Amino acid sequence: MIRRLLIANRGEIALRIIRACREIGVEAVAIYSDADRHAPHVVAADRSIRVGPPPASESYLSIPAIVDAALASGADAVHPGYGFLSENAAFPAACEQAGLVFVGPPAAVVAAMGSKAGARRMMQDAGVPVVPGATPDDQSDEAVARAIERVGLPALVKASAGGGGKGMRVVAEREDAGDAIRAARREALAAFGDGALYVEKLIAHPRHIEVQIFADAEGRVVHLFERECSVQRRHQKVIEESPSPAISPSVRSQITAAAVRAATIASYRNAGTVEFLVDLSPTRPDAPFYFLEMNTRLQVEHPVTEQVTGTDLVHAQLVVAAGGALPWTQGSIVQRGHAIEARIYAEDPAHGFVPHAGRVLLYREPRAPGVRVDSGVVEGSEVPVHYDPLLAKVIVTAESRDGAIARLSAALRDFPILGVPTNIPFLLQVVEHPAFRSASIDTQFLDSAGAALAGKSTTSLDEAPEIVRAAVAAHVSAASERLSTSVSEDPWDRLQGWRS
C-alpha cells in the first residue's frame, strides 16, 4: 500500500486526490509554485513543498523539481492528476528511476499512446475501428484521387506532415477531387515544405464519446461505460455526461468492448480513457464509431462516471498502483441514473472567452440533493494568471437526463462567484438550449451556436433589473460608510458617470 503520496498538480484535481488519500489513510503531499503558496490544495494537504516560481515550466512542469520534492518529502508514490506532466512519458520514467510508484500506466504505454500515428496502427491491427484514411505511397494526383475513392466521400485531404487544419480540403463530390488535391498540395508545401498528402474519411456530424477503462497489474481490464463530451469549444470540453443520450444499447456494448480491446492490446494499467468519434449522421443509422486517441490518465470529467457507477476512481487508482487487484469485476459495474458535469472557468465569454485572473471576492457553492462540486478555490482565493482558469466543476446526478438538466440549471442559478467573470451565464444558455435538451448536437455545436450564447453573459450593472440595482445600492452605501473613502454619498452618482 502507498503510505505517502505526492500530488504533482494543483487546483480542484489536487484537492480531489487529497480527499481520497484522507479517506484511506494515505498521507498527502502537495506541491506549489510561489503563486500558490496559500492555495486551497496546499492548505488541505498533510504537508507541502515548494517546487519553483510561478511559471508552470519552472514548477508544475519541472520533472527534476518534482522528483526532488517527492524524495525530499519521503513520498513513496506520485499522482500526476491531469494536464501538466500527466501524459509526458518522461515523467513516469523519471519516477520509476527514482524508485517512486507512478499512479498511472508505465512510461512505455504513455509513450506508445502519445504517438497518434503509432496508436492508430496498434488499434487498427487489433481490429479497433479507426477513421479510414491513408498516406498513399504513390503521391501522384491520380493516386491520391484513387485513395479518396477508397475511403469514400465526403473526404478530407490534408498535409501529411502537419496538423492545425493547414492545407485541409473537403472533397464532397468526385469532380472536386482534382482541385482539392492541387490546393492542399500547394498549402502543404508552403506550410511544411513537404507536399505529401493524407486522405481521410470526413465524419460530417461526429459525436465525441469516450469510454472509461481500468486495468490492473494482473492484466484484468474492465470498462465503466461511456461519457459523452460533444459540447466542446475549440476542442475544449465544456459539458460532459453519462450515459450518452445518443447511442443505442447495442452501440454501447460494441463501443465498450472495443475500448476494452484497445486497453488490452496496449498492455494498459490503471485508469484510462479511450476516445471515439461516433458518426450519427442521418445517413448512418448503424452509428459507426472510430478510435480517436487514448488518454493515459484520469480525466477532468471522471466524476460523471463515478456518479453513475457508484465508484471512486481515485481510490481505485491508488489500490491498483500499489499492485492491488481491481476493486470490481465487469459484472459488478452498473450504470444507473444520469450525471452531467459543467466546467466553471474564470473567463469572459462575452469577450472571446479570455481567461481572467483576480481575487474571488465571493464564492458560495450550491447545496442540494444530487449536486456535487469539485472545486479548487475558496472565497478569498487568488486566481493566478499562470495556469488553466478552471475554478470548479458542478456534477449533478438524477434519475433521468431531463431531471439532471433541471438540476444542473438550478445549481448554476445558485452558484454565485464574484470578483472574476465566470462562464456560468454561458453554461446556462447552453444547458437550456433546445439542441442540447433534445441531445441533437454534434461536436460543432458550440463553434456554430456558441458565439450567440456567449454575447448574453456578463451584463453591465446599468442594465441590471431593479432588484439587482437595489441590492447593489445597499451594498455600495454600506461599503462606502465602512471604508469612508472618497465615494459619493449617493451611490447612483457613480452610475451616472458610466458610458457603456
Added chain:
Amino acid sequence: MATPRVSRIGEGAYLVENEGQSAIVYVAGPPESPWAFWNGRIFNSASGSPSTAPRPRSERSADERETLTAPMPATVRAVLVRPGAAVKKGDAVVVLEAMKMELPIRAHGDGVVRAVHCAAGELVQPDTVLVELART
C-alpha cells in the same frame, strides 16, 4: 412601482423583496466596481475590466494630510484643482477614466491642495498619488 425592500442577510447576501416577490442577490467588491449575481446572471460595473482593481484609498497621517490615489489603472481625464486651492468635502479634484467609465476622485474633507502629482492625459497605475491635501 413600489421601491424594493433590501435586507442584508449575510456577508454579501441581500434579500430583495418587491411586490410580494423575493430574491437573493449576492454583491461583492469595492463601491466603485461592485459585482452582483442573481439567478445565474453576473453583473459588473465595467464588464471586461481588470478584475483586480483595488479600491480607492486615502491615507491620512497624524498631521491631517490626505493623499488621494488612483484605484485602478486609468487615464487622467481632467485635473480640477491647483495647489493652494481650497476644496470642500465631496468636491471632485481629479476625473479618471478606465474601461469606458468615468471615475471622479473626491476630497474626503475640507482642505487646501498641497500638491498635484498628475496631469490630464497621463496614464496612472493603482496607488499612484494623484493629489495631496492639507485638512483645514
